[in-house]
Amino acid sequence: MGEVTEPALADVPVTAVLQALADPTRLRMVRTIADGGERLCGMLEEQLPKATRSHHLKVLREAGVTHTRVVGTGRYVSLRREELDRHFPGLLPAVLTAAEPAAAEKRAAV
Amino acid sequence: MGEVTEPALADVPVTAVLQALADPTRLRMVRTIADGGERLCGMLEEQLPKATRSHHLKVLREAGVTHTRVVGTGRYVSLRREELDRHFPGLLPAVLTAAEPAAAEKRAAV
DNA sequence: CTCTTGGTTCGACTTTTTTGGAACAAGCCC
DNA sequence: GGGCTTGTTCCAAAAAAGTCGAACCAAGAG
Numbered sequence: 001m002g003e004v005t006e007p008a009l010a011d012v013p014v015t016a017v018l019q020a021l022a023d024p025t026r027l028r029m030v031r032t033i034a035d036g037g038e039r040l041c042g043m044l045e046e047q048l049p050k051a052t053r054s055h056h057l058k059v060l061r062e063a064g065v066t067h068t069r070v071v072g073t074g075r076y077v078s079l080r081r082e083e084l085d086r087h088f089p090g091l092l093p094a095v096l097t098a099a100e101p102a103a104a105e106k107r108a109a110v
Numbered sequence: 111m112g113e114v115t116e117p118a119l120a121d122v123p124v125t126a127v128l129q130a131l132a133d134p135t136r137l138r139m140v141r142t143i144a145d146g147g148e149r150l151c152g153m154l155e156e157q158l159p160k161a162t163r164s165h166h167l168k169v170l171r172e173a174g175v176t177h178t179r180v181v182g183t184g185r186y187v188s189l190r191r192e193e194l195d196r197h198f199p200g201l202l203p204a205v206l207t208a209a210e211p212a213a214a215e216k217r218a219a220v
Numbered sequence: 221c222t223c224t225t226g227g228t229t230c231g232a233c234t235t236t237t238t239t240g241g242a243a244c245a246a247g248c249c250c
Numbered sequence: 251g252g253g254c255t256t257g258t259t260c261c262a263a264a265a266a267a268g269t270c271g272a273a274c275c276a277a278g279a280g
Contacts (some may be wrong), residue, residue, distance in 0.1 A: 004274050
């Protein structure tokens with residue numbers, strides 16, 4: 001029962017993946033998972049209420065970005081790297097590599 | 111006057127780029143522009159009303175994805191390939207390369 | 221069985237996006 | 251100047267996303 005359903009990447013449109021990664025919170029989660037290989041759900045973005053966290057993880061899962069392993073009452077989340085890279089070559093690496101714009105101040109009319 | 115403003119890619123967060131590309135219509139536009147180098151605004155997604163088209167092009171422009179050259183009353187849109195690849199290595203190519211899920215029918219329980 | 225823990229689901233609400241009509245602006249041609 | 255073509259802006263309505271309390275469920279501990 002505890003099995004979690006994930007889509008076959010062949011059925012996932014790129015836009016869905018992009019969409020999933022286009023949210024700061026989710027991207028942060030993905031990055032955290034990226035270096036660590038697997039993470040217990042509750043260890044991600046602990047600041048936010050669990051309903052919100054659960055929601056974001058669901059979006060990632062349904063976009064085929066993550067895999068969820070159920071262990072007891074816990075969920076271990078990991079990236080579907082190989083598969084992802086087979087279907088969308090270079091996409092995940094490119095996103096993970098991307099640098100953030102060093103917290104630009106309100107940049108008042110230079 | 112006629113000059114169109116575009117953001118410096120250093121100020122654009124990846125999520126903004128992903129967001130811009132995460133829309134089917136916009137991605138289609140980007141793909142069209144990709145093979146052709148430059149396109150007159152009105153030659154893109156002609157089915158939709160111009161207000162909508164204009165809106166999508168604005169989103170792409172503000173996400174730093176496209177460059178707009180004004181010629182008379184027309185706007186020629188092109189991709190900011192080099193810049194984009196300098197800031198987000200491999201991202202655009204990966205997105206342009208991505209295959210679409212061959213119009214899956216309602217895939218009734220195979 | 222009860223309590224706790226880790227997470228999901230429901231429902232409501234807020235914020236963003238998307239969409240597109242209508243009015244407007246600018247360039248071009250006569 | 252008019253009239254036509256391109257495209258933007260304004261505005262409002264509709265749809266989609268994000269947020270999160272509260273109720274709920276399943277597994278493990280005692």
